Amino acid sequence: MKEELDLNKGSHFRFWDSLSEDKKAENIKKIQSKIGVHSEIGKLRKVFLHSPGQEVESMTPKSASELLYNDIIYYKNIVAGHAQLKSVLSLVSEVFEVSTCLEEILDLQQARNELLDQVLYYQGCPELKFELSEMPSDELAKTLITGVSLKRNSLESWLSSKTFSLVPLPNMYFMRDTSMVVGTRVISSRMASSVRFTESLIMRAIYEYHPDLTGHGLLLDACYKNNDPKFTIEGGDIIVINEDLLLVGISERTTTKAVDALVDSILSARTQEGKTEPFNILCVILPQERSTIHLDMIFTVANKEQAVVYSPYVLGRERARVVRIRVKSDGDKKFKDVEDLILGLRSVGVRMDPIPCGGDNPLHQQREQWNSGANLFSFAPGKVISYMHEHTLQACESAGFKIVSAKDAIKHPALLSSESPLVVTVEGSELSRGGGGPRCMTCPVLRDPV
Structure with a gap:
């Protein structure tokens, strides 16, 4: 059809921007999206990765903190750890390398x-x-x-x-933050740190021009269209529970002003899609600490009714404040504080049993959370990738998960087809020094419905 041909020839985003609201609604029904994320755990079909390159070697001890690192990292070690992640994901989905996609759009x-x-x-x-x-x-x-x-x-x-x-981009392998797919649309992030803004520009251009990433336009264009320093949003703070529910972290990287804009954008998109039922957003106000830069550092979904959590900030005395926003199709918004994130999820009909990062020992909890122990990535319901954190893995085993190393899974891919819940472990001792885990390093583009 003509609309699809036009989409494949140039800017996907300008095509949608050029349409009236009625035309957008009409074309959403006609044009099949090649991207779509409606949950955290749907079977993975397409995912973005960036294999670390020489840009990582450009850091010095003096420049590391400016580039958001705790220390310089060793290139060969992170390459080896990341290669395990890529090998596992290549067995279960189509992997899009940023450098390859960037090269392809630069031909235009x-x-x-x-x-x-x-x-x-x-x-x-x-x-x-x-x-x-x-x-x-x-x-x-x-x-x-x-x-x-x-x-x-x-x-x-x-x-x-x-x-x-x-300047080089040593943070590029943390793919989660610079863009994200929510539903069949793209959020183009506005990064809190200026050293990462070029990454966001690159990812926006790839989504805009790559023929395998056509969707239904932009959900939020924070990268191009807002220069307000109080307007920042990053993907580590966005967790898609289902089509009617998002979790959003209010953090040092994502601001309330950006979340207000996101709510309005979701409302507009749902109107175009003909959805009339209310939707909910649970906002988690995170402590301003190095170890809690994003929501996915204290909470990630592992299965339909299970999540790995950092207990002190989710359930304990120091638990983060949680505000529920309920939005009706006419734009009416209701705000309500809820006791904690788990009860907030139950208040909107979602059961989520917590698996404690670091187990039950406060010392282990703190140490493993610091090294991204709560940051897991799901490639199917009950199938997740994690770093090798002893006490978190023991807690996952107690919750019914089988533990398999990435090395074994790569040698024996049939292990990934296990009917039981599964944690695949990758070597992350060096990768985590950059400040993130498997969810941080992955940007899902297409998932099956759950």
């Missing part, structure tokens, strides 16, 4: 020009435009991720404390 002149203009303007180096424009797409894709060293060809540059004109 419109996408190339727009992305270069945005990145170079933001990073303050427009003088690189001609040099980069002449690069082949594969070289340009690599350069946008690994950076361009500052040329010492003037007194200003000679005396500059900068190392790069175009």
Whole structure:
């Protein structure tokens, strides 16, 4: 059909922006989306990863904290750990590598020009435009991720404390935050830290132009359309329970102003889709700490009625405040405090039995949560990927999960077809030093309905 041909030739987002509300509703029914995430646990079909490259080697002890790392990390070790993650996911889904998708859209002149203009303007180096424009797409894709060293060809540059004109992107392998799919639409993130904004621009361009990622447009364009420093939103704070329920973390990375905008955007999208039933958002107000930068550092869904949680902030005396927002189709909103996240879920008809990160010992809980022990990624109902945290894994075993190493699963893929709940463990001692776990490193694009 004509609409599908137009979508595949250019900007998916501008196609949808050009339509009236009636036309959007009409085309949503006609055009089948190639993306769709309606839960955290639906069988995974497409997922974004970025295999760490030389950009990670660009960090120094002095620059690590500025780049959001606790310390420099060892390249060979994170490559090995990430390769395990990719190998497992490749057995159960189609893996989209960011660098490959970026190279493919850079073959389109419109996408190339727009992305270069945005990145170079933001990073303050427009003088690189001609040099980069002449690069082949594969070289340009690599350069946008690994950076361009500052040329010492003037007194200003000679005396500059900068190392790069175009800064490298060592956080790129944490795919979850810079964009996300909710329903059949894309949220383009506004990052809280300026060092990650280029990542968001790259992911927005890939969703906008890649033919295998056509959906029903943007749900929220925070990347392009808002320069308010109090308006930031990142994917680690968004958890999709079902079509009518989201969990959202209010954190150092996601603000209330952005969540208010997200609520209005969801309402508009549901109107276009003809949905008239109310929807709910549970907002979790997180402590402003390094270990709780996102909601998925204290809560991730492992099965239909099970979640791995950091008990002190979900159920304990220090539990985070939770506000339920109930939104009717006419836009009426009701706000209510609930006692905790688990009871908040029950108040909207969702049972979720907690599995304690670190088990029942407070010392183990703190140590394993710090190293992303509550950050698991589901590739099917009851099938999750985790780092090797002894006490968290023991708690998962007690809750009915079988533990299998990534090495064994790669050698014997039939293990992944087990009918019992399963935790696949990857080596994460170095990966976690970047400040995230398996959910942080994955961005699901398409899942089956549950």
